[in-house]
Amino acid sequence: MSENQLSTEKRILEAAKTVFHKKGFDGARMQEIADEAGINKALLHYYFRSKENLFDAVFSDAFTEFFRRLFSLISDTIPLDEKIRYICNDYITFMQQNPFIPVFILNGIQHNPEKVAALLQNSPNPPSAILKQVKIMMEAEGLHGIDHRQLIINIISLSVFPLVAKPLLKNILNLSEEEFSDFIEVRKRELPELILRSIHKE
Amino acid sequence: MSENQLSTEKRILEAAKTVFHKKGFDGARMQEIADEAGINKALLHYYFRSKENLFDAVFSDAFTEFFRRLFSLISDTIPLDEKIRYICNDYITFMQQNPFIPVFILNGIQHNPEKVAALLQNSPNPPSAILKQVKIMMEAEGLHGIDHRQLIINIISLSVFPLVAKPLLKNILNLSEEEFSDFIEVRKRELPELILRSIHKE
DNA sequence: TTTAATTTTGACCGCTTGGTTAAATCGAAT
């Protein structure tokens, strides 16, 4: 094979990722993916039998990467407050680098709920185990003021949503691209403190 | 016109709303909307010239309703803490009743950013005015610990995101429909307190 | 060099899509 080229299969996956992330399943065109990969459309079907198959591959990747970070950080053995700082930072940064992934996943769930359920349950860190772990950890630190599930959802909401709604927020807050970045940087610093204050009894 | 029937145009809009909200622009089919409205497909084009036009009508409705609540609540003259309580409650309730709207709007933004910008600027309560108002109000109450824009985003994030990600959360937290409702009810009570604690200097 | 297997292509297919059109139907005014 040639010098700097990736394998054809990898090129296809990269192209499919670009197109599917931006346009979703219904909005994506096989021809556009082929063009993006610089190959013939028939070759897509040679490697992945159908559009559905190709989408599944892209979705699994995105979904796995999205939750691997969260779940592995949560199940780490560092103290709770440090954990919260890590999650906010790590998560926000990841989504800054992959701006289309959150909405892509949200739509993907509606497109095929059963597959998502299967992906979650077959994860190396299934949600049920994570939940139990957080609950135990919070009890160990004497935090009874808030339900552990509510805490998790708060962390995710505050970290994820502003980037999910980025185009909207930029418009509402009238921010340029740089100003929006600054705005997010401030959040990275302040969010953990806000969350920690919300769980420590005063 | 016949007894209990709505006007044809209203019937079309209702049908389009149902289909577009659930499937988005790309996933929706004009034939499906026609069937849902119980009319011929050509009639859609008689009232609205194109799919794009019909979508715009539906999107404007959803978008306007979504932000009218927020903006009118914010610009009300009640005290800040009461305002926050109202927003959390009202907003969460609205989205419980219109589960598809948030993701629909999020996708709509990607589909036609310029139109969204226009809708925002032509609103009776443009964002810039709202922002200024919140800033003044916070300064009047001596709240200098947090940027007013960060506060607004926090409120929206905590209220909206759990319902945007409902199918995912139900799965992760392993909740039935009723249990999820209960979970959200708890949030309605606890969110305002959490937010208020985050802005009052200890 | 010949052979066999794999990879890539262009041309093609059947179907669905948004959209059009001419004719039919209806409602009210004359």
Next chain:
DNA sequence: ATTCGATTTAACCAAGCGGTCAAAATTAAA
């Protein structure tokens, strides 16, 4: 009853869609 405009329909169209296929090009094995 006739006319006339607005409404509704069935039939149709060109374009675009996902997908197929046989042949060409490439690579590896003999």
